[in-house]
Amino acid sequence: MKSLPTSFLIIFAKFVWKSLWLAMMSQLAPSEKGSYNRPLSQFRHQMNGDNNIYTPEVDRYCLYVGIGCPWAHRTSIVRKLKGLENVIDINIVIPSVNQGGWIMEEVSENCESLRQLYQLSQPNYKGRCTVPVLWDKKTKTIVNNESAEIIVILNNQFNEYATNGDLNLYPDELKSEIDSWNEKIYHHVNNGVYRCGFAQTQEAYEEACRGLFAVLDDIEANLGNNRYLCFDRLTLADIRLFTTLIRFDAVYYSLFKCSLRSIESYPNLSRYVKDIDNLSGVKETYDLKVIQKDYFGNLFPLNPSGIIPL
């Protein structure tokens, strides 16, 4: 039997591996004191107001989404629930195996990658090229690349063309309730799972992980009395929460070390996820196998073997 490597080899390998890991993480996840900070989205046009160049029209706009991405998933669910399939197309992007960016599944606007599309909209663009993107085919520009705003646009602006235009997922009377759930859930859950997974110190990880489960406990208690976050009314707050929860046990629990509990172990949260999943059309908006492949295969610094857990 061969002996273990010498202690020098172990110390050297640890040092090199940790330095490379930190170098890769600083690109993947810019951090402050070991805590992950998500960069702000850069394209923030709205579609309301007078003289807005972006007027709602059929077949003028499309969405670029990646199947793995929870932020993009919000937009494809709202498009489906509102019945906008014949109004706004979807273009799929896939992670490129070696370049660390998104590439088009099918060439679109003569672009093979999402970066080329961003640069078509803004030639000197050097920032991050994220999905989702709401794209205007007429002016060849990005309307908006912030999922939280795109879903409000989809909810409000295309009702005259939508087959389910009466569905209002952001009603005035619940706005403050929805906004307050959103704020809490964005920080501690949607981005919270990333703050666990991308933490670079034990302290930053523990803070994110405890904060995440404290909010999941609150939601569990609330769902004991209510079908959805805001009473019995499905809102944008539920869609935003759902796209994180549906990935939780399959991805975040192990890859991002969100391991205090599984969603399956929370009775009310499990019922709630199934309830939303069973709404007409929702199951067509994602594929858990692709989601797992994207996360475990592409977040190399967190999972160098590329192995997907059973």
Ligand SMILES: N[C@@H](CCC(=O)N[C@@H](CS)C(=O)NCC(=O)O)C(=O)O
């Ligand atoms: N704030 C953005 C975040 C979107 C985001 O981070 N998307 C990820 C995929 S899950 C992405 O495209 N990352 C590519 C990159 O950062 O280069 C939103 O909610 O729209």
